[in-house]
Amino acid sequence: MIRIAMIGIGQIARQQHLPTIAAHKAFTLVAGVSPVPVVLEVPVFPTVAALRESGIGVDAVAICTPPDIRYALACEALDAGWHVLLEKPPATTRSQGVALLERAEAHDITLFSAWHSVHAPAVAWLKDHLPGLSVRDIAIVWKENAEKWHPGAEWLWAPGAPGVFDAGINALSILCALTPEGVVFRKAELGFCPGRGAPARARLALETSDRALGIIGEFDWLHPAESEIWEIVWSLHDGTTLALSEGGGHLLRNGKPVPIGDRPEYAGVYDRFAALVAQRLSDLDLRALDLVTEALAYGRRYAID
Amino acid sequence: MIRIAMIGIGQIARQQHLPTIAAHKAFTLVAGVSPVPVVLEVPVFPTVAALRESGIGVDAVAICTPPDIRYALACEALDAGWHVLLEKPPATTRSQGVALLERAEAHDITLFSAWHSVHAPAVAWLKDHLPGLSVRDIAIVWKENAEKWHPGAEWLWAPGAPGVFDAGINALSILCALTPEGVVFRKAELGFCPGRGAPARARLALETSDRALGIIGEFDWLHPAESEIWEIVWSLHDGTTLALSEGGGHLLRNGKPVPIGDRPEYAGVYDRFAALVAQRLSDLDLRALDLVTEALAYGRRYAID
Numbered sequence: 001m002i003r004i005a006m007i008g009i010g011q012i013a014r015q016q017h018l019p020t021i022a023a024h025k026a027f028t029l030v031a032g033v034s035p036v037p038v039v040l041e042v043p044v045f046p047t048v049a050a051l052r053e054s055g056i057g058v059d060a061v062a063i064c065t066p067p068d069i070r071y072a073l074a075c076e077a078l079d080a081g082w083h084v085l086l087e088k089p090p091a092t093t094r095s096q097g098v099a100l101l102e103r104a105e106a107h108d109i110t111l112f113s114a115w116h117s118v119h120a121p122a123v124a125w126l127k128d129h130l131p132g133l134s135v136r137d138i139a140i141v142w143k144e145n146a147e148k149w150h151p152g153a154e155w156l157w158a159p160g161a162p163g164v165f166d167a168g169i170n171a172l173s174i175l176c177a178l179t180p181e182g183v184v185f186r187k188a189e190l191g192f193c194p195g196r197g198a199p200a201r202a203r204l205a206l207e208t209s210d211r212a213l214g215i216i217g218e219f220d221w222l223h224p225a226e227s228e229i230w231e232i233v234w235s236l237h238d239g240t241t242l243a244l245s246e247g248g249g250h251l252l253r254n255g256k257p258v259p260i261g262d263r264p265e266y267a268g269v270y271d272r273f274a275a276l277v278a279q280r281l282s283d284l285d286l287r288a289l290d291l292v293t294e295a296l297a298y299g300r301r302y303a304i305d
Numbered sequence: 306m307i308r309i310a311m312i313g314i315g316q317i318a319r320q321q322h323l324p325t326i327a328a329h330k331a332f333t334l335v336a337g338v339s340p341v342p343v344v345l346e347v348p349v350f351p352t353v354a355a356l357r358e359s360g361i362g363v364d365a366v367a368i369c370t371p372p373d374i375r376y377a378l379a380c381e382a383l384d385a386g387w388h389v390l391l392e393k394p395p396a397t398t399r400s401q402g403v404a405l406l407e408r409a410e411a412h413d414i415t416l417f418s419a420w421h422s423v424h425a426p427a428v429a430w431l432k433d434h435l436p437g438l439s440v441r442d443i444a445i446v447w448k449e450n451a452e453k454w455h456p457g458a459e460w461l462w463a464p465g466a467p468g469v470f471d472a473g474i475n476a477l478s479i480l481c482a483l484t485p486e487g488v489v490f491r492k493a494e495l496g497f498c499p500g501r502g503a504p505a506r507a508r509l510a511l512e513t514s515d516r517a518l519g520i521i522g523e524f525d526w527l528h529p530a531e532s533e534i535w536e537i538v539w540s541l542h543d544g545t546t547l548a549l550s551e552g553g554g555h556l557l558r559n560g561k562p563v564p565i566g567d568r569p570e571y572a573g574v575y576d577r578f579a580a581l582v583a584q585r586l587s588d589l590d591l592r593a594l595d596l597v598t599e600a601l602a603y604g605r606r607y608a609i610d
Contacts, residue, residue: 071489075516093599094399095489095592099514102487159605160492182407184376184400187465197605209404211380287400294398297601300464300502 002083002277005031005051005058007073008065009038012087016116017062020266026274031056048076058082060110060277066155071096074111078103083110083277085269088117089169089289092160101284111282112273115173119268120248121261126178126234134237138179138215141231142171143223146200156198163190163198165292168219171232172288174248175206175215182209185291188299193222200304204295222304307388307582310336310356310363312378313370314343317392321421322367325571331579336361353381363387365415365582371460376401379416383408388415388582390574393422394474394594397465406589416587417578420478424573425553426566431483431539439542443484443520446536447476448528451505461503468495468503470597473524475552476537477593480511480520487514490596493604498527505609509600527609 004027006013018040021027032044033051045051051058060083063070071091077084078100090113091097097113104111117123144167150156156166165172176183183206191201204217223229230247243252248265251258276283309332311318323345326332337349338356350356356363365388368375376396382389383405395418396402402418409416422428449472455461461471470477481488488511496506509522528534535552548557553570556563581588 093490093603094595095487095514095599099487099489102514160603182400182404184404185398209400209407290399293598293602294400296603297598298398298465 001028002026002274003028003030003057003059005029005033005056005061005082006040007033007048007061007063007077009034009040009044010064013062013064016266017064020264020270021062024267024270024274027270030058048073048080052080060085060273062114063087067092068155068160071100074100075103078107078109078111081107081109083112083273085112085114085273088113088115088173089162089292090284090286091289094286094290094293097284097286097289101282104282108280110273110276110280111284112276113284113286114269114273115170115177115285115288116265116269117170117174117248118177119265119272120174121263122244122248122251123174123177125251125258125260126242126244130178130234130242133234133240135213136235136237137213138175139233139235140171140175140204140215140217140219141229141233142168143218143220144228144230145223145225146221148225157193157196159197161198162292162296164200164202164219164221165295167221168202168217169288169292170247171217171219171230172291173285174232174244176285176287176291179208183207183215183287183291184209185294185298188295190295190299190301191304192301193304199296199301202295202299204291206291306333307331307579308333308335308362308364310334310338310361310366310387311345312338312353312366312368312382314339314345314349315369318367318369321571322369325569325575326367329572329575329579332575335363353378353385357385365390365578367419368392372397373460373465376405379405380408383412383414383416386412386414388417388578390417390419390578393418393420393478394467394597395589395591396594399591399595399598402589402591402594406587409587413585415578415581415585416589417581418589418591419574419578420475420482420590420593421570421574422475422479422553423482424570424577425479426568427549427553427556428479428482430556430563430565431547431549435483435539435547438539438545440518441540441542442518443480444538444540445476445480445509445520445522445524446534446538447473448523448525449533449535450528450530451526453530462498462501464502466503467597467601469505469507469524469526470600472526473507473522474593474597476522476524476535477596478590479537479549479553481590481592481596484513488512488520488592488596489514490599490603493600495600495604495606496609497606498609504601504606507600507604509596511596
């Protein structure tokens with residue numbers, strides 16, 4: 001049994017992590033860390049230092065705070081000798097991620113970047129079936145209403161935030177997982193609302209590293225709440241389309257549903273974390289973060305009226 | 306003898322690469338590639354394809370074109386089975402660099418990112434002596450006049466260009482080479498001239514991955530031509546300062562010159578390339594490019610009057 005503490009008890013922790021841990025045979029929740037008072041069935045401490053001082057035995061932590069404070073918390077947790085699961089994105093930048101991996105290796109413990117969308121049932125089906133197919137192009141459409149999901153959240157739009165890629169990085173994590181030949185950034189256009197430091201819209205042009213296949217991504221954070229889209233479509237040379245929708249929960253072949261598994265995303269996340277901890281291995285995938293960073297760095301910026 | 310062709314016969318090729326190759330015992334120049342007609346003592350072809358069709362025996366190429374076309378040319382050269390040296394920066398983005406490395410490995414040939422500043426004499430001295438010293442902080446000041454070095458060049462300022470980091474990435478390449486514990490991005494401020502898509506000024510806050518040491522970088526592309534500065538200063542806990550100046554050509558300890566070697570930068574670049582080719586090893590260092598990309602992506606942008 002892996003004794004796990006939850007750092008950051010917000011929406012994603014309550015909706016996904018805590019129920020998944022409660023149901024998972026490899027984990028037992030022993031504590032929480034939250035700077036604001038919250039009630040759990042286990043002790044909750046205001047800081048990582050307070051948890052350490054409590055003397056409670058901890059083997060691992062899941063860090064589910066907002067992204068900008070994850071790096072410092074992960075350093076503390078790794079220095080305490082705890083295996084670390086990081087919600088997506090695993091860090092604000094690649095240089096932070098690399099530093100965390102080196103720290104984990106120095107302590108001989110596990111660092112795991114939990115790209116939850118990669119564990120969606122449709123992704124597993126595609127991982128099995130795509131390698132035998134002749135793909136012509138890939139199109140991502142990821143459009144949602146930021147205000148619906150994060151009402152009034154100013155950090156979403158600050159300089160240094162990933163903007164529309166806060167959601168869109170899920171699509172890119174799936175894309176990278178299903179494109180073993182590698183994905184290369186070509187160009188980007190980024191739409192900014194007046195006075196905001198992070199983009200609300202983005203259009204990406206990518207290609208596979210064998211240069212055989214073009215990939216287009218359209219990301220929108222200002223989409224009407226009633227018609228949101230989270231879709232990746234693989235168009236094959238024989239005219240077939242495979243459309244992953246609902247962020248990975250459904251798969252359509254030529255518009256007809258394909259039967260896929262039903263193990264929930266976060267069960268897969270914790271299966272993987274348990275397996276890594278058992279072997280003291282790390283899995284830090286920074287490819288989707290790289291594509292976002294490259295788009296924000298080198299994309300052409302325009303103003304949204 | 307490594308038969309080498311030069312791809313891109315501009316200023317850097319003529320000032321550094323061609324004289325260095327002519328003087329180096331491991332290399333012999335056999336051809337050039339240039340889309341605009343130029344005269345060399347060896348045949349010059351308009352494209353890589355034309356060089357291949359010529360039947361001239363080529364073992365390696367040095368790619369010294371503007372950065373934005375290096376990726377496609379490097380793919381062609383690697384597919385021809387030629388070892389590749391890339392002028393800095395080795396690619397526009399990390400995802401391109403990783404794709405090139407995988408291509409080189411698939412062909413079992415050498416890919417080498419030639420960060421020339423890393424081969425400056427002062428860097429070798431510092432590599433030997435810094436590990437024994439107790440450093441308190443590091444400050445980079447890299448200020449030059451873009452118009453003096455690249456008169457009228459519009460590509461410097463286009464969206465997708467690195468702006469002031471076109472020069473400043475040399476400082477970051479030295480920093481990364483001399484900071485084995487790793488460098489982590491913290492924050493950046495980027496100054497943009499009106500109507501331009503790449504920054505003219507930047508201020509970086511970095512830290513070492515052990516979080517023990519702060520690093521500040523000041524970069525300016527609008528500095529007066531008569532007082533340019535390319536300097537990195539290590540301040541030690543005992544009050545000593547070590548100042549690398551002239552981009553690595555000089556070193557001062559507490560203001561007094563330290564005797565350093567005098568082997569020219571590019572001789573070191575080609576020594577290293579020859580050694581890599583002999584062993585069919587690659588050396589693709591993307592750390593300085595990562596820091597630039599992170600700064601451009603996540604830095605706060607402001608307008609320069």
